[in-house]
Amino acid sequence: MCAAVSVLTTLGIVVVLLSQARGFFQEVSLVEFFTDTRWTPLFEQKHYGILPLVSGTMLVAAGSALVALPVGLCTAIYLSEYAAPRFREVVKPVLEILAGIPSVVYGFVAVVFISPIIREIFPSADVFNAASASLVVGVMILPMVISLSEDVLGSVPQALREASCALGASQFETIVRVVVPAALSGIVASFLLAVSRAIGETMAVTLAAGATPNLTLNPLESIQTMTAYIAQVSMGETEHGSTGYNSIFAVGISLFVITLLMNLLSQWVLSRMREKYE
Amino acid sequence: MTDHHPNAPLELTRATSNGPLAEQVQAPEDLDRHDGNVAAPAVERGQASMITVSDLSFYYGAVQALTDVSMRIPPRNVTALIGPSGCGKSTFLRCINRMNDLIEESRVEGSIHIEGQDIYSPQTDVVELRKRVGMVFQKSNPFPKSIFDNVAYGPRVAGIRSRTALEEIVESSLFQAALWDEVKDRLDASALKLSGGQQQRLCIARALATGPEVLLMDEPASALDPASTARIEDLVSELKEHYTIVIVTHNMHQAARVSDQTAFFFEGRLFEMSETAELFTNPKQKKTEDYIGGRFG
Numbered sequence: 049m050c051a052a053v054s055v056l057t058t059l060g061i062v063v064v065l066l067s068q069a070r071g072f073f074q075e076v077s078l079v080e081f082f083t084d085t086r087w088t089p090l091f092e093q094k095h096y097g098i099l100p101l102v103s104g105t106m107l108v109a110a111g112s113a114l115v116a117l118p119v120g121l122c123t124a125i126y127l128s129e130y131a132a133p134r135f136r137e138v139v140k141p142v143l144e145i146l147a148g149i150p151s152v153v154y155g156f157v158a159v160v161f162i163s164p165i166i167r168e169i170f171p172s173a174d175v176f177n178a179a180s181a182s183l184v185v186g187v188m189i190l191p192m193v194i195s196l197s198e199d200v201l202g203s204v205p206q207a208l209r210e211a212s213c214a215l216g217a218s219q220f221e222t223i224v225r226v227v228v229p230a231a232l233s234g235i236v237a238s239f240l241l242a243v244s245r246a247i248g249e250t251m252a253v254t255l256a257a258g259a260t261p262n263l264t265l266n267p268l269e270s271i272q273t274m275t276a277y278i279a280q281v282s283m284g285e286t287e288h289g290s291t292g293y294n295s296i297f298a299v300g301i302s303l304f305v306i307t308l309l310m311n312l313l314s315q316w317v318l319s320r321m322r323e324k325y326e
Numbered sequence: 327m328t329d330h331h332p333n334a335p336l337e338l339t340r341a342t343s344n345g346p347l348a349e350q351v352q353a354p355e356d357l358d359r360h361d362g363n364v365a366a367p368a369v370e371r372g373q374a375s376m377i378t379v380s381d382l383s384f385y386y387g388a389v390q391a392l393t394d395v396s397m398r399i400p401p402r403n404v405t406a407l408i409g410p411s412g413c414g415k416s417t418f419l420r421c422i423n424r425m426n427d428l429i430e431e432s433r434v435e436g437s438i439h440i441e442g443q444d445i446y447s448p449q450t451d452v453v454e455l456r457k458r459v460g461m462v463f464q465k466s467n468p469f470p471k472s473i474f475d476n477v478a479y480g481p482r483v484a485g486i487r488s489r490t491a492l493e494e495i496v497e498s499s500l501f502q503a504a505l506w507d508e509v510k511d512r513l514d515a516s517a518l519k520l521s522g523g524q525q526q527r528l529c530i531a532r533a534l535a536t537g538p539e540v541l542l543m544d545e546p547a548s549a550l551d552p553a554s555t556a557r558i559e560d561l562v563s564e565l566k567e568h569y570t571i572v573i574v575t576h577n578m579h580q581a582a583r584v585s586d587q588t589a590f591f592f593e594g595r596l597f598e599m600s601e602t603a604e605l606f607t608n609p610k611q612k613k614t615e616d617y618i619g620g621r622f623g
């Protein structure tokens with residue numbers, strides 16, 4: 049029943065996106081959409097190349113993953129393998145609270161506190177930049193990485209740890225050689241989920257990363273992500289039905305496809321691991 | 327009776343700061359005075375002791391699982407531990423390689439010496455200890471890795487990198503565990519694809535690969551069919567040429583077949599211990615007789 053509802057909802061969304069995007073693709077060719085390196089639907093000189101938005105999205109996703117994955121995994125390992133159970137019981141609910149902080153707060157923190165520090169260190173950095181957005185989005189998805197990875201590590205049977213220790217492995221060797229590899233598929237899945245979340249994040253990046261579609265890999269520049277563009281146009285004064293307005297559906301479809309690919313990738317990783325070990 | 331322990335001088339020097347221990351080492355007959363605790367007969371005959379357990383008590387939090395267990399286990403010899411479920415056999419076994427260290431809020435009293443070394447002293451390197459004292463667990467627990475990687479795990483942890491050296495160790499360990507012929511063509515297959523009996527023998531091979539002196543086996547044949555059980559029993563008889571083996575079993579016939587001496591545990595105490603033939607034909611305690619006769623447990 050629940051499955052049916054969610055499948056129907058998803059289908060409905062896809063249908064709406066497709067039908068709205070059709071209008072857009074009647075005006076703009078797929079070739080331009082995928083190869084043009086400028087995205088300027090709201091200017092006089094209109095260009096509809098999605099690459100700058102995709103690169104902006106990926107830059108923030110990669111940057112936040114760089115922050116959240118190592119820190120998250122290490123924290124999860126600490127909590128699951130080293131911390132006293134009582135400490136763990138206190139920390140887990142605190143993580144849930146952190147995960148509940150509204151993302152606009154993170155965006156505000158990025159603009160008011162993080163960005164000035166970055167500009168202090170790198171004077172060439174823009175006021176709104178991908179780095180500050182990446183940092184706060186990384187911190188935002190951190191509780192999710194910690195919580196999911198900790199669950200996975202905790203579900204590794206104690207018997208495997210005992211087997212390893214009984215063979216003369218230290219606790220650290222046991223973690224590196226047995227516990228993490230045994231939990232790897234789950235850890236990867238939690239990573240992908242967290243990165244999907246980072247890709248979908250809107251508010252913090254709208255505030256922090258700027259509104260300048262920009263095909264760059266430099267995190268110090270101002271960029272725009274796909275979600276931030278959709279938010280900007282939805283709330284702006286762009287005339288309904290115009291090509292500029294319809295472009296958000298094309299961007300939406302692209303975002304949908306990227307997230308879908310991420311999910312398929314995680315499914316594939318998981319099934320590959322299962323094949324190997326089950 | 328004189329003590330012919332090879333490490334006796336060492337033990338005595340350490341024991342100067344530990345009066346009761348010195349007494350126990352010098353006068354094993356003292357052990358007999360603890361209610362029901364008996365030294366191993368082979369040791370009484372003057373044979374050296376590989377493992378000397380003195381007044382061992384163990385607590386899981388507030389629950390006491392072992393009470394004042396004293397025992398001497400001679401080298402290259404099989405000692406069977408029998409007793410009803412929950413009497414502390416596994417707990418006792420896991421004290422010998424300090425596996426119980428992993429359990430939160432557990433506590434040990436008394437001492438265990440292996441070749442004269444107090445394994446619970448602060449100077450003891452637990453990791454080194456576990457390399458010398460191998461363990462096969464009650465439930466087989468292969469790693470979710472290939473057959474080769476399972477057996478090579480211990481040697482790799484010990485720092486062996488050379489592929490040829492690892493291959494040699496893996497082959498000889500699997501051979502000793504009577505598994506080589508069945509798996510030699512699929513060493514790269516997942517260990518989880520093996521049958522239950524094969525997994526148990528793999529765990530034995532894995533324990534042998536670290537080159538231990540003592541092998542602790544917790545019901546290694548509990549989940550196996552008669553053919554696999556017979557193989558493991560043969561294996562134990564062969565391994566005893568090189569290893570000191572302590573084996574937990576619920577199967578009286580198995581204890582009688584494979585062991586040189588048998589220890590009967592009851593409610594966390596060592597109730598009676600003697601040569602296996604003696605214990606089974608002529609038990610001194612009524613409880614032992616009842617248990618062996620299948621009247622409880």
Ligand SMILES: Nc1ncnc2c1ncn2[C@@H]1O[C@H](COP(=O)(O)OP(=O)(O)OP(=O)(O)O)[C@@H](O)[C@H]1O
Nearest residue numbers: 386389391410411412413414415416417418429464
């Ligand atoms: N991790 C643990 N935490 C708390 N109590 C435990 C733990 N493991 C065992 N015990 C308790 O200690 C006692 C001895 O258990 P142990 O596993 O040593 O028995 P056993 O003789 O091996 O039994 P079996 O033949 O069923 O394997 C039991 O009462 C058991 O409930």
Ligand SMILES: [Mg+2]
Nearest residue numbers: 415416464544
């Ligand atoms: Mg047991």
